[in-house]
């Protein structure tokens with residue numbers, strides 16, 4: 018006898034979180050709602066949208082306030098520190114009281130370009146952001162570029178706050194020092210690139226599952242197969258799939274675990 022087959026689908030993937038995207042960027046002005054809808058269709062039900070300067074922070078909060086599942090993080094990016102920083106940081110401090118703000122940042126150290134803000138100004142801003150995060154019992158989103166040694170020193174001196182090194186780039190030695198201080202690391206689409214650094218892949222393989230998260234850093238760093246295009250939160254799934262395979266883990270397991278981490282870390 019022919020029996021009607023029950024309609025079954027794979028377990029829903031609705032367990033992935035894009036822990037770092039910039040939905041406020043003008044690249045999304047034309048189709049922001051479509052971008053968010055596509056993320057939902059791809060199983061990315063929660064997103065943390067990062068506002069990196071005052072206006073961006075206000076916009077990130079507005080987006081979070083008008084969309085279920087979207088939270089905001091706010092701060093002044095280390096590359097955007099100017100003589101206006103004291104004024105701007107006052108506004109960030111006010112905005113930190115907003116209900117949907119779940120983290121402070123991105124802040125951190127970026128010594129990539131010579132014309133970047135001075136090291137002293139960056140250290141000072143990093144410290145102020147960390148203090149603000151502690152005050153609100155929120156984690157810090159840390160941006161680092163060409164500053165491994167300095168970051169290690171900073172974390173060692175001020176590790177009494179919860180932090181993630183976003184868009185992690187570095188070797189196992191650096192990753193381990195972050196884990197030893199209780200920090201998390203998160204991976205972008207860079208891990209999927211054909212020319213991805215072996216040290217980075219080594220970290221992605223060895224990192225304990227309870228210390229890692231996934232992010233897009235949209236609109237930048239689109240993972241393969243969309244490398245070079247505008248990145249959007251829906252692509253979180255491509256990076257997660259790649260990482261699960263690299264680690265020899267079941268994708269659903271990887272998605273569930275990294276989602277648990279993000280929920281715990283951000284309190285979302």
Ligand SMILES: [Zn+2]
Pocket residue numbers: 037039067123234
């Ligand atoms: Zn970012």
